[in-house]
Amino acid sequence: QIAASDKAARRWQKLDPKRADAAAAVALASVQLYKPEDASAAILRTHALGGDEALDELMGKLSDAGGWAITLEALRPTLESPDVSEKLLIAGVDLALENFDFTTAHKLADRVLTSDPASGDARAQLARVLSAEGDAVAAIAIAQEAAALDPETQRFAYADTLLRLDRLDEARQELESLRADASVRDDAD
DSSP states (O other): HHHHHHHHHHHHHOOTTOHHHHEEEEEEEEEEEEHHHHHHHHHHHHHHHHHHHHHHHHHHHHTTTTTHHHHHHHHHHHHHHHOOOOHHHHHHHHHHOOOOOHHHHHHHHHHHHOOOOHHHHHHHHHHHHHHHHOOOHHHHHHHHHHHHHOOOHHHHHHHHHHHHTTTTHHHHHHHHHHTTTTTHHHOOO
């Protein structure tokens, strides 16, 4: 069935070579068939044709298909370029964490934070990296900063960090305190 999907995706790409979603279909099929060279070329083609948005969507699909390593290797030059978008850097942090490549994840998270020092999202990403590295004190401090800087989108960063550090009682207490706020009660549940 995957081979048939690969054949159909390649036919689609041949018929309509300017479609990013056709290139993405080839990338997905290539990952599933473990054809890293074909997957890498299709991933880069998807980005060239559809930009960051198409690539971000494809990265989610490839991660679901278990293509983290292939995707990270294909995108490494893009992620290391000085003009890469913050959105792709954040997605790169996720990919690196899924690959247990903490060095790359930390480097990319630092770049996101450097490009936007007041970003709660950047701090939350760095907290995830620090949690994965086992640096509990720094992860908690950064997560609290993320929540303070951007309470609208990062109100759960501290609780998430506590969960990632297996500090379940503290995470439960934090979620209970968030539930006390009627405006976030549904999200905290």
